Amino acid sequence: MINSSVDFQGVLEEIEDEVRPFFGQGKNADYIPALSDVPGHKFAMAVQTVDGETFMIGDAEENFSIQSISKLFTLMQVLGLEDVDIWSRVGREPSGTAFNSLVQLEYEKGIPRNPFINAGAIVVTDILASRSADPSRRIDDYYRMLSGNPANKVDEVVALSEQEHGYRNAALANLMRSFDNIETPIPDLLDVYFRQCALTTSCVDLAKAALPLVCGGYSPIAQSQVLSGRDTKRINALLLTCGLYDAVGSFAYKVGLPAKSGVGGGIVAVLPKHFSIAVWSPELDASGNSLVGSKALELFTTKTDLSIF
Numbered sequence: 001m002i003n004s005s006v007d008f009q010g011v012l013e014e015i016e017d018e019v020r021p022f023f024g025q026g027k028n029a030d031y032i033p034a035l036s037d038v039p040g041h042k043f044a045m046a047v048q049t050v051d052g053e054t055f056m057i058g059d060a061e062e063n064f065s066i067q068s069i070s071k072l073f074t075l076m077q078v079l080g081l082e083d084v085d086i087w088s089r090v091g092r093e094p095s096g097t098a099f100n101s102l103v104q105l106e107y108e109k110g111i112p113r114n115p116f117i118n119a120g121a122i123v124v125t126d127i128l129a130s131r132s133a134d135p136s137r138r139i140d141d142y143y144r145m146l147s148g149n150p151a152n153k154v155d156e157v158v159a160l161s162e163q164e165h166g167y168r169n170a171a172l173a174n175l176m177r178s179f180d181n182i183e184t185p186i187p188d189l190l191d192v193y194f195r196q197c198a199l200t201t202s203c204v205d206l207a208k209a210a211l212p213l214v215c216g217g218y219s220p221i222a223q224s225q226v227l228s229g230r231d232t233k234r235i236n237a238l239l240l241t242c243g244l245y246d247a248v249g250s251f252a253y254k255v256g257l258p259a260k261s262g263v264g265g266g267i268v269a270v271l272p273k274h275f276s277i278a279v280w281s282p283e284l285d286a287s288g289n290s291l292v293g294s295k296a297l298e299l300f301t302t303k304t305d306l307s308i309f
């Protein structure tokens with residue numbers, strides 16, 4: 001059980017004050033125009049403990065664009081399927097490159113380094129798309145089941161904005177197709193991928209949806225075992241080593257938790273057997289991770305002395 005002497009609410013309140021000087025140092029994602037319009041100084045955090053307690057600060061119930069954090073949930077969903085050999089099509093190593101880089105993919109013959117860079121996530125989505133008549137619905141329903149909130153919907157404006165500017169993702173998908181690592185027709189596949197990235201969620205919902213990674217694969221929200229204990233351990237290892245792109249080493253150094261970020265400014269992190277934590281602040285650092293969000297998580301694990309290390 002968690003160290004009950006920690007005053008989570010007090011810690012969140014201190015963090016909200018201490019991150020203020022960092023606003024304005026990062027920049028909203030603008031390669032997806034709809035994301036550049038979100039007020040940059042938004043800030044929210046939510047902690048969900050294994051005991052069922054929720055702590056929150058800021059706009060923790062306000063929805064934002066989940067973006068690449070969706071890659072975590074599609075991976076969970078694929079690992080929950082029978083007879084899927086994902087690891088012949090996607091690697092398990094950190095990429096050391098930007099999330100949408102093409103260079104490595106050419107050298108490595110269309111096999112993405114890991115499921116959390118765009119190319120790897122597109123393959124994961126391809127696996128879902130090739131096994132479902134309505135993959136977008138299936139992805140949304142899975143997330144809604146884990147968050148317990150049927151109001152987590154796709155933001156059509158963001159989805160369209162990605163569709164209209166998704167040149168790099170189209171290039172990644174086509175390059176992988178040329179190496180026979182994509183099955184679904186590319187326009188259909190990109191549509192599913194853009195829609196999963198355009199799902200909206202709040203910090204509270206996100207922390208709830210990540211609880212299976214805290215509870216050995218069991219979702220206390222859905223009251224169901226969604227992953228095996230072994231796959232849960234494996235996903236947490238992948239989050240620690242690949243969840244924040246080319247910033248993953250310094251994030252592990254500063255924060256010390258398995259985590260996944262998205263260019264909407266969200267980050268979700270877990271301390272297995274203890275808690276999940278979600279943060280949202282839209283201004284990003286050079287690697288495409290929330291600058292204030294990363295700082296807030298660093299402050300959280302430092303102040304509480306709770307991390308995997």
Ligand SMILES: NC(=O)CC[C@H](N)C(=O)O
Pocket residue numbers: 067068069099100118162169197261262263264288
């Ligand atoms: N890092 C991210 O959040 C990237 C997700 C974004 N939808 C993209 O595909 O470019």
